[in-house]
Amino acid sequence: QLIWLPACPSTNSVAQQLQRENRASEGCTVITGHQTAGRGQRGNQWEAAANENLTLSVVWHPTFLAATEQFLLSQAVALAALDWARRWLGASGDNTLRAFGVATATSLSLLTGRQYDLAEAAARLLECLEARYLQLRAGRTGQLRQDYLAALYRYQQP
Incomplete structure (x- = not known):
């Protein structure tokens, strides 16, 4: 819908x-x-x-999640956004924005010098959101947590 x-x-x-x-x-x-x-x-x-x-x-x-597990939904959404940037924009590395040479959020058009088709961008983002939500709904929370921690900027670094 x-x-x-x-x-x-x-x-x-x-x-x-x-x-x-x-x-x-x-x-x-x-x-x-x-x-x-x-x-x-x-x-x-x-x-x-x-x-x-x-x-x-x-x-x-997400009725399958206990109240104490609601942060998993936030993790799934954050990872979906990262998946989208990596797949659709071709970004790589542990921190997608850093892959573009910036440490704070900004316009993708300003970063890349390209104009984007918003309908296509939205479709790709929704695919990534669905994939991560289905991962969560299937109970694969261990992998979700592992992916989330691996994506955190400076996690476990001095």
Whole structure:
């Protein structure tokens, strides 16, 4: 279930509304070309330029995870983003951003000097998200944890 909106205040708000109406199946993805009132943590807001960013929300129902295991979902999402960068952008190394010569997040277009097809980028990202979520749902958490620790910047380095 993929819902494309040319513009919306917040993909998360749309996904939450679909949940309240019991219209969001597992994996339902809301994606927009222009998010006009994006929300971050603790009330932070942010704006994204129209049709220049991946702005999406994915609905999952991880009922197979205990409350104490919820961080595994965050690990799966982080690894999916890393998988996407490594596969689709051709980045390599332990830290994908460092592979581009930067240590902080920035625009991929600025880093690479290329323009990207957002529909293709989103499709590849969703493939990576699905693969990691299925890994988690299948109970392969040991490998997930191992991959996550291996990807952490400066993990166990002085």
